[in-house]
Amino acid sequence: MMNGTRSGPRVAALVGPYLSGKTTLLESLLLACGTLHRKGSVDDGSCAGDASPEARARHMSTEPNFAAAEYLGERWTFIDCPGSVELQAEAQRALSVADVAVVVCEPAPDKAAMLAPLFRFLDELSIPHMVFINKMDQLTGTELRVRDVMQALQAASQRPLVLRQVPIREGQAVTGYVDLVSERAYRWRPGKASDLVALPDTVREREQDARQQMLEALADFDDTLLEQLLEDVAPGREEVYRQLSRDLAGDLIVPVFMGCADRDHGVRRLLKALRHETPEVTHAAARLEIPEAVGGPLVQVFKTVHAAHTGKLSLCRVWRGGVSDGMTIAGERVGGLYEFVGSTPVKRGAAEAGDIVALGRLEKPRAGELLGPAQALGTAPAWPAPPAPVHALVVEAEQKTDEVKLTAVLSKLVDEDPSLSFGQGIEPWADAGEMVLCGQGPVHLALALDRLKHRFGVAIRSRAPRVPYRETIRKGTAQHARFKRQTGGHGQFADVHVEVRPLPRGEGFRFEDRIVGGVVPKTYIPAVEAGAKEALAHGPLGFPVVDVAMALTNGQYHAVDSSEQAFRTAGRMAMAEALPRCEPVLLEPILLVSLVAPSDYTSRVQRLVSGRRGQILGYDGRPGWAGWDEVKAYIPQSDMADLIVELRSLTLGLGSFTASFDHLSELVGKQAERVVEGRAALVAAQ
Incomplete structure (x- = not known):
C-alpha cells in the first residue's frame, strides 16, 4: 500500500490465452519473491505449476496452479489459470475469489480480440485487473509499435486502458522502459532488478505524450486532477499513485505493463504495482456480496480436488476470521490445512482472512458455497454458473469390474469441475441408455478421461454419441x-x-x-x-x-x-x-442452435451452418455484446459432431453455441439408406 502499511494476504490470478506465457510469468514471480531459487521450464516439465501428468503431457496448464509466496514481508497467493478456451470455467472460478487479475497477452494486435470475453467477465464481476504485455522481445523492427497493440487491446476492453510504461529501444530491440508515473528510465537485466538509467533523448517526447494521456485518463474519474491539468499544474507523484489505486480497485481503468517473463524483464515492476495497488481482501468480499452478519470465520470453497493421498481437499478463500486445523467448519471437522507451491501441499496450522488454503476431509461442501462454523450458507450471489456443454462422449469402463465404480468416479470429476456433466441419455447429446460425459470440447473431455485413468484407476472406452433417430x-x-x-x-x-x-x-x-x-x-x-x-x-x-x-x-x-x-x-x-x-419413414432430430461470435466472423459462421445442412433462421446483434452477432439455425443432430471445434477454428477461439432439441424431420434418400444399413449392422454385431 502507498501509505507504507503492510497488507494482509492477497490473491493475484494470472489469466490470458493459451501460449501467452502465464506459467513462465508465475515462475518469474516466484523467483523474484525468493520462493524459487531456480526457474523451471514448461518444455521440460520442471515448472512449479503444471505438475500433473495431463499438464506435462500437453505442455499446457490443465487446471489452476496455486503458489503461496512472500514479497517484502507480505503474503501472496498467485493462481496460474489455464488459458485453453475449453477450460475457461476453471479460470473464472479462480478469478472470482482473486483480489486482482493480471491479463497476460502477447504483443500481437491480431490476437487482441481473443481477450474480449475475458475482459467482459472481469468487468461483469468488477474484478480489478491489469494487463502485462509479455514477450516484448518479439516486438522488433519499426513495423509494429506498442501503440498498435494498445489500440487493438482497447477495442477488446470496455474499460479504458492506461499505459504505465513506454518501451526503450536500442536498435530494433526493446531493452527497457520509462515508468510514466516516476518518469524514471530502466534497462532490463535477465534474472535481476532493472538498472536505473538516464532518460534517453530519443524517448523523451514519446514519454511526455504518453504521460499526459495517462493523466487525462485518470482525470476522467477525479475532478481535482482535472482542474490541475486544466491549470497546467503537475500533480504530485503520490497523488497519481493514489488515484491509480482507487481507479484500479473500482474497475474503472486497466493499467498496462510490459516485459518478457522468459527473461524476467518487467516482473519486479509488476510485483511492485501489485503490492502497492491491489485492494485488500475486504474489497473482494464486498464485490462477491459476502454476507457480513455471520459470527465466527467465513470461508468460500471455489474448487475441490480428490487427491490420492489426502482424500478430498476443499480449496477455499478465507473471507473473515481465522481457520485452523481441527476446527469445525460447516459442521465438519477440518482434517488438515494446506497451502500450495505448485502441486506440492504444505501443511499449515492456521490461516487468516485473505489466505487461500485447502481444507481436508470436508465431504459435503461444493464449489461456490460459503461455509460458516456450523453450516454451509449457500452459494455466493455473484458466483459464476457453469457453462452449457458443447461437446459429448459416450463412456464405458474397459473392465467390467469397474462398471459399478464408474458413476462414483464421474461424480468426483464433476465435483472437481462443474463444467463437466454426465448422465444417461442427456438431451440433446445422446439417446437413452447411453452414459454420456459432456463438457466444453474435445480437449476438456480428453483431460477428464485421462484423470479417470491416472488418478482414479478406471480406464475408459469412449465414442461419439449415436444420433437418436426415430x-x-x-x-x-x-x-x-x-x-x-x-x-x-x-x-x-x-x-x-x-x-x-x-x-x-x-x-x-x-x-x-x-x-x-x-x-x-x-x-x-x-x-x-x-x-x-x-x-x-x-x-x-x-x-x-x-x-x-x-x-x-x-x-x-x-x-x-x-x-x-x-x-x-x-x-x-x-x-x-x-x-x-x-410406409415407414426415418426421422432425424433437428436442433435449434444459437451460435455467437464477433461480427467480423458472422459470414463464416453462416457458411459453417450451411455446410452442415443447417437452415439459418436469422441473425442479430448479440444482446449486451457490442460488435458480436448471434446466428440462429436449425441443424440436424447428425451434423453437430465437432461443431465447436470448427466454430472455434473459424473465430480465433471466440465462437460458441447453445443447442436444444426442436423437432423431428423426415430423412430420405441415400443418407437415410446409409443410416438404416448402419443400424442393421450394429444390431447384427451385438
Whole structure:
C-alpha cells in the first residue's frame, strides 16, 4: 500500500490465452519473491505449476496452479489459470475469489480480440485487473509499435486502458522502459532488478505524450486532477499513485505493463504495482456480496480436488476470521490445512482472512458455497454458473469390474469441475441408455478421461454419441393378430383386431379402446396397449417408432386360456406386423442452435451452418455484446459432431453455441439408406 502499511494476504490470478506465457510469468514471480531459487521450464516439465501428468503431457496448464509466496514481508497467493478456451470455467472460478487479475497477452494486435470475453467477465464481476504485455522481445523492427497493440487491446476492453510504461529501444530491440508515473528510465537485466538509467533523448517526447494521456485518463474519474491539468499544474507523484489505486480497485481503468517473463524483464515492476495497488481482501468480499452478519470465520470453497493421498481437499478463500486445523467448519471437522507451491501441499496450522488454503476431509461442501462454523450458507450471489456443454462422449469402463465404480468416479470429476456433466441419455447429446460425459470440447473431455485413468484407476472406452433417430409411418392400415399356444393344461389365447394410423409430429403414441359388447374383457385391454408399446421400441427400420395411434376395434378371448400376457403378446404382434405395411419413414432430430461470435466472423459462421445442412433462421446483434452477432439455425443432430471445434477454428477461439432439441424431420434418400444399413449392422454385431 502507498501509505507504507503492510497488507494482509492477497490473491493475484494470472489469466490470458493459451501460449501467452502465464506459467513462465508465475515462475518469474516466484523467483523474484525468493520462493524459487531456480526457474523451471514448461518444455521440460520442471515448472512449479503444471505438475500433473495431463499438464506435462500437453505442455499446457490443465487446471489452476496455486503458489503461496512472500514479497517484502507480505503474503501472496498467485493462481496460474489455464488459458485453453475449453477450460475457461476453471479460470473464472479462480478469478472470482482473486483480489486482482493480471491479463497476460502477447504483443500481437491480431490476437487482441481473443481477450474480449475475458475482459467482459472481469468487468461483469468488477474484478480489478491489469494487463502485462509479455514477450516484448518479439516486438522488433519499426513495423509494429506498442501503440498498435494498445489500440487493438482497447477495442477488446470496455474499460479504458492506461499505459504505465513506454518501451526503450536500442536498435530494433526493446531493452527497457520509462515508468510514466516516476518518469524514471530502466534497462532490463535477465534474472535481476532493472538498472536505473538516464532518460534517453530519443524517448523523451514519446514519454511526455504518453504521460499526459495517462493523466487525462485518470482525470476522467477525479475532478481535482482535472482542474490541475486544466491549470497546467503537475500533480504530485503520490497523488497519481493514489488515484491509480482507487481507479484500479473500482474497475474503472486497466493499467498496462510490459516485459518478457522468459527473461524476467518487467516482473519486479509488476510485483511492485501489485503490492502497492491491489485492494485488500475486504474489497473482494464486498464485490462477491459476502454476507457480513455471520459470527465466527467465513470461508468460500471455489474448487475441490480428490487427491490420492489426502482424500478430498476443499480449496477455499478465507473471507473473515481465522481457520485452523481441527476446527469445525460447516459442521465438519477440518482434517488438515494446506497451502500450495505448485502441486506440492504444505501443511499449515492456521490461516487468516485473505489466505487461500485447502481444507481436508470436508465431504459435503461444493464449489461456490460459503461455509460458516456450523453450516454451509449457500452459494455466493455473484458466483459464476457453469457453462452449457458443447461437446459429448459416450463412456464405458474397459473392465467390467469397474462398471459399478464408474458413476462414483464421474461424480468426483464433476465435483472437481462443474463444467463437466454426465448422465444417461442427456438431451440433446445422446439417446437413452447411453452414459454420456459432456463438457466444453474435445480437449476438456480428453483431460477428464485421462484423470479417470491416472488418478482414479478406471480406464475408459469412449465414442461419439449415436444420433437418436426415430421412425414413423405415412399411412394407416388394419391388422389382425391371433396368439394361440397349447402346452398342456391351460394354454394361451388372444385375438385382436386393430387399426394403426399416423399422428401429427410430436404427438407420440395414442391408444384407443373401441371394444363394444365385451368381446375383449376390460381387464385385458391395458395389456394390448402395453404390447403395442413394446413393438414401438424397434420398428421396421431399426429405430423407435413415434407419432402413431392404435385403435383396438375387435377381438376374441377364451374363458380359460386367455390372460393378460396372451393379450400383451397379441398387441405386440399386431403392431409389429402392421408397421411395415404403413410406409415407414426415418426421422432425424433437428436442433435449434444459437451460435455467437464477433461480427467480423458472422459470414463464416453462416457458411459453417450451411455446410452442415443447417437452415439459418436469422441473425442479430448479440444482446449486451457490442460488435458480436448471434446466428440462429436449425441443424440436424447428425451434423453437430465437432461443431465447436470448427466454430472455434473459424473465430480465433471466440465462437460458441447453445443447442436444444426442436423437432423431428423426415430423412430420405441415400443418407437415410446409409443410416438404416448402419443400424442393421450394429444390431447384427451385438
